[in-house]
Amino acid sequence: xxxxxxxxxxLVQAGGSLRLSCAASGTISSINAMGWYRQAPGKQRELVAVxxxxxxxxxxxxxxxRFTISRDNAKKVYLQMNSLKPEDTAVYYCRYSDYKxxxxxxxxxxxxx
Numbered sequence: 001x002x003x004x005x006x007x008x009x010x011l012v013q014a015g016g017s018l019r020l021s022c023a024a025s026g027t028i029s030s031i032n033a034m035g036w037y038r039q040a041p042g043k044q045r046e047l048v049a050v051x052x053x054x055x056x057x058x059x060x061x062x063x064x065x066r067f068t069i070s071r072d073n074a075k076k077v078y079l080q081m082n083s084l085k086p087e088d089t090a091v092y093y094c095r096y097s098d099y100k101x102x103x104x105x106x107x108x109x110x111x112x113x
Contacts, residue, residue, distance in 0.1 A: 002026040002102040004094045009107030012084055016111070020079040022094030022104060029098035034077040036069065038090035038109075045093065049079060063088075084111045 008020040020036065035050030049059045049069035057069055066084075071077040077094065089111050094104035 002028065002096050002100075004096055004102055004104035006092070006094045006104040006107040009092060009109045011110045011112065014084060014086055014111055014113050016084050017080070017082045018084065018109060020081070020092055020094075020107060020109075022077045022079075024075045024077075024096050024102075028074050028096075030074055032074060032096060032098040034071060034097075035095050036077075036079045037093045037095055038088075039093070039106075040087075040090040043090075048092070050095075051077060081109070084109075086111045086113045 003025050004022055006022045008018060012018055031053050033050055033052045036048040037045050038048050039045040047060055048063055049067055051057045051069045051071050066082050068080045091106040092109050093106045096102045
């Protein structure tokens with residue numbers, strides 16, 4: 001079992017920045033992928049960014065050049081969000097994947113115009 005705890009969400013004005021953190025605990029594989037997804041009201045959950053244990057990353061087109069995903073070990077991942085827009089408003093979820101998928105409880109990000 002893997003538990004995920006997210007932090008760092010909040011309210012910010014358009015153009016501002018936030019940094020999300022996700023800490024994993026439990027039985028952590030050295031080979032895994034960790035990522036951030038978001039879900040806005042009335043919309044499906046979508047991928048924001050993912051980083052694999054080898055360091056490769058993928059980003060949604062809508063956040064490329066503004067968001068950066070990073071990790072400092074197999075257990076912690078960050079999402080630096082710059083130049084935030086009102087359309088970035090959503091609940092952001094951390095996901096851990098090895099042989100199974102695990103999700104965090106989500107953290108609200110609200111960007112005011």
